[in-house]
Amino acid sequence: MIEGVKRTIELMEAEQYIVDRTTATSVFLAVEMKKPLLVEGYAGVGKTEIAKVLAAALNTRLIRLQCYEGLDVATTIYEWNYPKQILRLTIENDSKRSEREKEELIFSESFLLKRPLLESITELKKSPVLLIDEIDRADEEFEAFLLELLSDFQVTIPELGTIHAKHRPYVILTSNRTRALSDALKRRCVYLWMDYPDFKKELKILKTRIPRLNAYLAQQIVEFMQVIRRLPLNKTPGAAETVEWATSLMLLHADHLDPDLIVDTLGYIVKEHDDLLQLSRQRVLSILTELSKLEAGEACDGTILEEVAGFVMQEKVK
Amino acid sequence: MNQESLKSDDGHKSLINAIIVFGTYLRGKGIPVSPEHFNQAMRALTCIDLTDPQEFYIALRAILLDDPDQFRTFDEAFGSFWKWPSGGKEEIDILRPAGAVNRFITNRNNDRERRQKGSKGVEQLTKLSEPTMQDDVKGATVRSNSVLGHASELPPLQGKSLYSGKMVKTSSRLTGRPDLEKQAVIQRMVDKIVKQLALNAARRYKAANHGQRYDLRKTIRINLRYGGKIINLIKKKRKLRKPRIILICDVSRSMEPFSVFVLQMVYSFQSEPGRIESFIFSTMIKRTTPYFKCWNLHLALEKIAADFPYWSGGTRIGESLAQFNRDHSQSLINRRSVVVVVSDGLDTGDPQMISQAMERLALRSGTIIWLNPLLGTPGYEPRSKGMLAALPHIDFMAPVRDVSTLQGLETILRKERLNTR
Numbered sequence: 038m039i040e041g042v043k044r045t046i047e048l049m050e051a052e053q054y055i056v057d058r059t060t061a062t063s064v065f066l067a068v069e070m071k072k073p074l075l076v077e078g079y080a081g082v083g084k085t086e087i088a089k090v091l092a093a094a095l096n097t098r099l100i101r102l103q104c105y106e107g108l109d110v111a112t113t114i115y116e117w118n119y120p121k122q123i124l125r126l127t128i129e130n131d132s133k134r135s136e137r138e139k140e141e142l143i144f145s146e147s148f149l150l151k152r153p154l155l156e157s158i159t160e161l162k163k164s165p166v167l168l169i170d171e172i173d174r175a176d177e178e179f180e181a182f183l184l185e186l187l188s189d190f191q192v193t194i195p196e197l198g199t200i201h202a203k204h205r206p207y208v209i210l211t212s213n214r215t216r217a218l219s220d221a222l223k224r225r226c227v228y229l230w231m232d233y234p235d236f237k238k239e240l241k242i243l244k245t246r247i248p249r250l251n252a253y254l255a256q257q258i259v260e261f262m263q264v265i266r267r268l269p270l271n272k273t274p275g276a277a278e279t280v281e282w283a284t285s286l287m288l289l290h291a292d293h294l295d296p297d298l299i300v301d302t303l304g305y306i307v308k309e310h311d312d313l314l315q316l317s318r319q320r321v322l323s324i325l326t327e328l329s330k331l332e333a334g335e336a337c338d339g340t341i342l343e344e345v346a347g348f349v350m351q352e353k354v355k
Numbered sequence: 356m357n358q359e360s361l362k363s364d365d366g367h368k369s370l371i372n373a374i375i376v377f378g379t380y381l382r383g384k385g386i387p388v389s390p391e392h393f394n395q396a397m398r399a400l401t402c403i404d405l406t407d408p409q410e411f412y413i414a415l416r417a418i419l420l421d422d423p424d425q426f427r428t429f430d431e432a433f434g435s436f437w438k439w440p441s442g443g444k445e446e447i448d449i450l451r452p453a454g455a456v457n458r459f460i461t462n463r464n465n466d467r468e469r470r471q472k473g474s475k476g477v478e479q480l481t482k483l484s485e486p487t488m489q490d491d492v493k494g495a496t497v498r499s500n501s502v503l504g505h506a507s508e509l510p511p512l513q514g515k516s517l518y519s520g521k522m523v524k525t526s527s528r529l530t531g532r533p534d535l536e537k538q539a540v541i542q543r544m545v546d547k548i549v550k551q552l553a554l555n556a557a558r559r560y561k562a563a564n565h566g567q568r569y570d571l572r573k574t575i576r577i578n579l580r581y582g583g584k585i586i587n588l589i590k591k592k593r594k595l596r597k598p599r600i601i602l603i604c605d606v607s608r609s610m611e612p613f614s615v616f617v618l619q620m621v622y623s624f625q626s627e628p629g630r631i632e633s634f635i636f637s638t639m640i641k642r643t644t645p646y647f648k649c650w651n652l653h654l655a656l657e658k659i660a661a662d663f664p665y666w667s668g669g670t671r672i673g674e675s676l677a678q679f680n681r682d683h684s685q686s687l688i689n690r691r692s693v694v695v696v697v698s699d700g701l702d703t704g705d706p707q708m709i710s711q712a713m714e715r716l717a718l719r720s721g722t723i724i725w726l727n728p729l730l731g732t733p734g735y736e737p738r739s740k741g742m743l744a745a746l747p748h749i750d751f752m753a754p755v756r757d758v759s760t761l762q763g764l765e766t767i768l769r770k771e772r773l774n775t776r
Binding site for chain 2: 041042058059062063065066069070072075077117119122123126143176213214215216218220223224226227228229230232269271272311
């Protein structure tokens, strides 16, 4: 492993973010090659957090643009402060200024509302981290002018001229894969796919985020979550849900899992009615039974559990 | 090759060559690798530790790929292409990647030969005399190119069946061949229909916004000439939004007489702007959007026929829709979506499942339109168990089985104003 990647892992884990090798290498490459990083993955796996962590690690500002359909120049780059302009014009009504002077007055920087993209290129001190969150929710037109910005890092405002970036931002784009992004955009980026964490990673996440969590409970929680994720749920829970659930269990002073406890706190991991129905008390009980057989070293049935069994056993051996 | 030798010209060159060959190899496996990618890959490799296979792998993957669906192909290709020395040697053997390369080059030459022969093969196939096809099949092929074609890449022709003229075997499960003359007419109808659907969405916004919005920017500009007094108020209205349409088509046995027409219709829909997705189902559902992106209708239908073997099986509307809800609704459906289900409602599955699945679908989407080819035929009433189960969740039902009913649909849409929920 090259120094750079090692250092990246250290820096990110110092910010409480558990990172695997693929993620660290991709982040490192993006920063080193000054290319944007495109992070794709399901909800709740930690895509947005990468940007926050990177900003903290680099000790720089995080500028966030949340995407949705219908984003345009006024919402992403700049807009003139119309009410202020109108007010100023009214005040200047009786002044001796010429029309030209008034125009220059109201189209000056103090009347300019800077939106995230413009903000990101007008940072004075050092390169900020620009997070473009859920780019798949924006439409193709937005992608087109984003591409332009990402290649030149400059913005032209008709009344003010062209503004160049003094410090180019580190750009991180996230996507939930609800639609295919344009090829041109994908080509420009370093690509990172974030999957749900595996047993080892998830356990580490819990231990880092909730240090005071009972070790046995933590293991049980992760085992349970790993099984749940392989069920055909409508909305599979991510790592964020695991942490929330663990916190709630800790607050309830639990030190091990039992079916009633799980059913009572299901709302932390499962957010759809149909999914709730799937995880009936009966089902939960049978999962727990199988998991305890696993721990005792006995054979258990069910293909899901066999999968889970495989890596749980590996981890226990360590 | 190690970090040091990379700095030398020769080392650099041999690595670039290896990357180019690897990239071309990947391209042959269906992963789009562009010349730009080669550049980027080289840049990336100079940043990482070349003696570390895992780092090498991650770097290449992060640069060359952009979709997790490509991972498996990449892994196989990577494994067979790059040779790593065992026993802790510092150097990796990039100069002679693998026997795989030689095999690849030989295969590529073979492919090229086959493709040259193959293009003649396609011509032959379209000339195959069928009782229903007219003699001006050749003319029809040419016309189809001009009507439908914008230059986009031909999907890789796969499978011996295409070359040996056995193509007919797969498409015969679709009764009849696509009527290319009608295609232009169908396209025109569909253009109008989609416009109607888009207009319906726009109208809804206008009606809801009783106040009008003002375009402040233009207002200020225009009124500068009045020295600051606001005299003219410039208004703006919402732009026509591109519709999101999802087509879900029943292609089971009972729908056989209509299948080809329906697919032609879907093909037309897919060429419209906006987010249009299409699916086919009988006992299970399959996403057909990528297939219809092909410039040639024949080929599109070929590939679909080849990849979906359940044409003349039973019908499980409920199960298929449930599968759709599970796998796709989250990413494809929102309140503005128009879901168009094309089916005769004759079901061999569980009506309860239909009801549940339709309910879920209705919850997420804006409008559900059901196109039933049997509607309007004498003696038919939508009373089958399947149809009855779905009825409460349908916003709008209309017949569609040929060009005239398609025309009828357009007329109705123009007159009706779809009340989206």
